[in-house]
Amino acid sequence: MISEEQFLTSVFWAQELPRDEQERARRGITLRTVEAGAYLIHRGDRIDNWTGVVTGLLRLGSITTSGKAVTYAGLPPSCWFGEGSLLKDEPRQYDVLALRRTQVALLNRATFHWLYENSVAFDRLLVRLINERLGQFIAQVEHDRTLDSAGRVARSLASLFNPVISPFMGSHIDISQEEIGLLAGVSRPVANRVLQELEKAGLLRNEGGGVTILDLERLRYYGE
């Protein structure tokens, strides 16, 4: 179980629940650390938790039959995921890999289902998140087919700062150019070149192991 203070500061949806439901949710959450390069979830695993990123960075994706890594989304701090597998009670469809040492919060299955059955506030939260994620993935399919590498890097960076999905993000993220390349599906030299291009355009600031976003709206539509 996590402390009340940790619950309120690291779980963005805590305040959306009435007091008694908050307390029930808090008692159902445990913390866990995943080392850099380790898998939190393998494709085919049975899922027993709804999972939130507290610190660090995860990559949602899979490996194609030809062995190529495909990224579906970066999962930054304050992002919660895995509700699909819990609601459908089916094995996990994708891999979740820690790009760096990452702390996650795990809400156990029983508590998740209790909230799902009994809390209007929790259901509204789920609908909002699923709706937003659907829009994000549809946009991503379009962009992967139309944008060049600069647009894809800009897009995948911008998607980390989605205020519905990861509301605690602010404007800075600790992420190396190597990791940006892994998320955007480009090599590090390309990520490096694009980041300099985006900095020249005034959309972000490169800070060595991190990036500060200066203009999220233009970053989101860069290259269109």
Place this chain on the structure above:
DNA sequence: GCATTAACACGTA
């Protein structure tokens, strides 16, 4: 052409 990999130099924690 544009991207990738491998390699090297450089600065910093």
Place this chain on the structure above:
DNA sequence: TACGTGTTAATGC
């Protein structure tokens, strides 16, 4: 020493 960044050369689709 380890890591992140900037850059180049060789190579492939």
